[in-house]
Amino acid sequence: MTILENASMSTPDRGVDEVSQRLVESAARLSRNAMTEIDWSEPMDPAHYGCSPEWSTLYGTDYWNELTVEQQVTLTRHEFASIMNVGIWFEMILQELVLRDQYLGRYHEPEFQFALTEIADECRHSIMFAKASSKMVGTSYHPPRRIGRLGKIFQHTARGAVSYAGILVAEEILDVFQRGCMRDERVLPFIRTINEIHVLEESRHMKFAREQVRESMAGMSPLKRRFCALYTSLGALYIVSNLVQPQVYANAGLDVDRALAERRTNKHFHAMVRSNCTHLMEFLDDVGLLTRAARRNYRRVHMI
Template identity: 35%
Template sequence: MARGTLDREQVAARLLDASAKHSFDPVHEVDWDQPQPADLFYAVPEHLSLYGTPLWERMTPEQRIELSRQEICNIMSMGIWFETILMRMLLKMAYERHRPESRHVQYAYTEVGDECRHSLMFIRMIETVGARPYRRPGYLNTLGRYVPVLLQGAPMWVGTLMGEEIVDVMQREMIKDERVQPLVRQVSKIHVIEETRHVSYAREALARRLPRAGRLEREHARLVAAESAVVVGEFMANPAVYKRVGIADPEAARRMAKGNPHHLEVKRRAAAKVVPFFEELGLMGGPTLKRWQRSGFVG
């Protein structure tokens, strides 16, 4: 067995063992009936896109909490969209490898099971806090249909990491913050524990793949990294959120959020793990740097 394959199988075996010991059924392990205190936020206040802006200063405490409720539900809606695409990519990979005896493939199936439960957990949380899911823009809906075909090899793992690592960093901060609703913290904790394995799987796969990738695949991965950053960045300042909160000019609020130094700092902190990893692999810089700057995740 080649060393790269052995490494891949060893990583997958370790992750399968961890999954057997630390997996959750959110239907039964989340207290969906717990109280939601009226004075607690649904996200870390400093994470909110309008935090520190003149608009934020004019908001009542109740409006700020409502903004947090809508923003966390927007992120959960993005998570459902992303995880559905990821499941399709993993299943396509498993199908095409046609090696169910491989631990690598078996872990792909395990991760699909995790992501199914996460998507159900997210939609139930949205419903439990009394909100509605956010619909993705039409162009993203169309693009999402083709992503499993367009992203294979290194680009697949790059897109996966952009979707996973940004939210992971923010949820780790949520878990520790007692200003955040216990329900949100409980959901975030389950997600973080299981996503740690998913991030490890994707990072190891990308690090193995890139040395064998040709120039075209590497450039494609570099492009996907930047464009994924733009998509995630746009989701984080969604005018539909501001409309539901009752802000008179949602587009003006979006522009304010995108230029908000507090919001940009949150973005850069959220990207503080994935960006250096991409830099180490040679996936940053060049013509795509402007797209990264537009996303707000780098200066």
């Protein structure tokens, strides 16, 4: 065996590092800064929505049709503030997962360097979301305390494929909402800019996570694969079902019970989520993470 062949056998899989190198270079060229790019003091046009009306959880329902345009605008602003705030919650979880995974990593390799680039991006994104929420509605939204505790459990127990599959699913879910709104001129301009920044930078994070998942799934036993699939789907279930908190409807001046009832049966919103999660479901199926048990959880939140 030659020295070169021996070195090749002792070197970890190069797929992740090759992708990571490209992503490090992309981040250096294309990263954006919302703190300098957005004029945070600019007044908000009262006619502009917080997200495209079609992405409201109540769009298409009788309740939505009864609302004035002003009420619809207010609702979408609170809805998107909740989505951004819950985004902050799971981005903080994701940062810990990545940092723990790289704790004693190969510091000289692109994988480690991009992992820290991702963490830095997530910190900036969370600040961006926090400032946007403050400007748009002046309040914060959090998942219920029980969900917060479950997030802590996930934070401390997720490893390998579960960790990066969870990262991928969480980022894809937020990406779905933002892609649907980032070029809609009915939406507040600074929110459109935030969506553009986040979609651009999260596309790198999702590429990194996909490579990590593929590498982690290689040679995995059927039992462990089924466990990873189920655990990942549970994470998705809790994230999607908590994106828009019930307090949103109260703060928008709506009847909370009626709003929740109409949201549960809103076929338009369910179809929007399902059609925009097709790519994610195809990837999970391709790597073996779309088992029968996992499918049940994704169906519960209309991702499939």
